[in-house]
Amino acid sequence: MKKLIAVCCMGISLLSATALHAAGTVKIGGLFAVTGPAAFLGEPEKRTLEMLVNQANAKGGINGVKLEAVIYDTGGDATKAVQLATRLIRDDRVAVIVGPSTTGESMAVIPVVEKEKIPLISCAAGIKITDPARKWVFKTPANDHVAAEKILNQMAKQRQNKIALLTVTDGFGSSGREQLKALAARKGFRIVADEVYGPKDTDMTAQLTKIRGIKPDAIICWGTNPGPAVITKNVKQLGIKTPLYMSHGVASKKYIELAGADSAEGVMLPAGKLAIYDVLPKNDPQVKLLREYDQAYRKSFGSEASTFGGYAYDAFLLITGALKKAGPGAEQIRNGIEQASKLVSVSGVFTMSPKDHNGLDLSAFEMVRITKGDWALVK
Structure with missing residues (x-):
């Protein structure tokens, strides 16, 4: 009988808790x-x-x-x-x-x-x-290693082997830099420049001038705005024709707005499908x-x-x-x-x-x- 009472009390308690959650x-x-x-x-x-x-x-x-x-x-x-x-x-x-x-x-x-x-x-x-x-x-x-791998896979298709890195010194940039260097080593790419910039820096022409002299096959910038937008403008101002890749950290129209459509023309980056859902196949499960x-x-x-x-x-x-x-x-x-x-x-x-x-x-x-x-x- 005591066991039966205990079970009933437990059941009432659970029902009460459920009712409380439902109303809460x-x-x-x-x-x-x-x-x-x-x-x-x-x-x-x-x-x-x-x-x-x-x-x-x-x-x-x-x-x-x-x-x-x-x-x-x-x-x-x-x-x-x-x-x-x-x-x-x-x-x-x-x-x-x-x-x-x-x-x-x-x-x-x-x-x-x-x-x-x-x-x-x-x-x-x-x-x-x-x-x-x-x-x-x-x-x-x-x-971020997923985004890094997308970039490197695209570079491999373009036979771009010599990479110049330009990464921000915050947590996002440091992590991206680490992943890029590790993946590049495994996939047989050469890191020929490894430059950094601060989150509050407003001009990166010094780093880009050094990179230009090294003549890489591509530049990968890893950061979030406003730095990448500044770098994109600097690349244009310096007349650098080297292909420029950005991280997924700038995958919004705000980046294009900050950098300017002319300066950002041709920049490539890995982006989530939201930015491009209107051009995805209709059978894509996310559309x-x-x-x-x-x-x-x-x-x-x-x-x-x-x-x-x-x-x-x-x-x-x-x-x-x-x-x-x-x-x-x-x-x-x-x-x-x-x-x-x-x-x-x-x-x-x-x-x-x-x-x-x-x-x-x-x-x-x-x-x-x-x-x-x-x-x-x-x-």
Whole structure:
């Protein structure tokens, strides 16, 4: 009889908990660089998360659970990101955090979420964020070695062997530089120049003049705006005809705007499919979702959706998929994210595992060439 009573009490307790969750709210934290040099990343991420939360709540939430986005502006500052992550967890009681926008911020926040056991879905690309895999840490941009490999594969097709590197000295640039050098060595390319620049540098003619004298087959610039836009202008000003490749860190129209269509003409880079969905084959599994996201974003904010906002979209789908599959608790959400399989989203088709907390491969990117101020698919 005692056992029967215990079982009944447990059943009532579980039903009560389910009812509480159904009537309650799941808080999603957001850490985005809405202002500062990385605002071109953080602003569309913030807007996208807010838009998707509003859309979900308008439809009754996820399995009856309403969502609330609690978002803070980090300004791209790692110290501030750590402070705000702590605030989200301890004061706001979020169940999961999306962001930060940059690699440096994300690496700084990781110890906080690991200690507090709250899942983090970073919107930054640095491979060290999820390699090696950490229990509570995921990210949605494809690993930078995937983008690096796309560039080198294109260079191999063009028989370009001698590479000049020009990378920014922040977390994103340092990680990209490391991956490029490792992959180049394995694939038989020669690094003939290895130059760097600071995130706040406003002129790179000295590095480019040195590179011009070495006569490489191609130049690879790895960074996020405004630096790459400055470099693109400098290349044009110096009359350098060497093919210029950029990283996926500039895969938005903002880069073309900053560099100028004339200077950016012919620049190639790996880009997520959002930038070029209108020229993709109609049977591509992402096309429908990409079109719907772009149209919804344009309707809400009067501008096209960007690849960077897509990182927050991916995180939202991973979170809501986990809510449906596993439940609203922090550990349930973490487990549900890790179980994501063949999840079609903006940045690609995600399949996570205990050993892979990024879940994307080479198919996440297409090589594009800037042609007359717009993207063109490299065949």
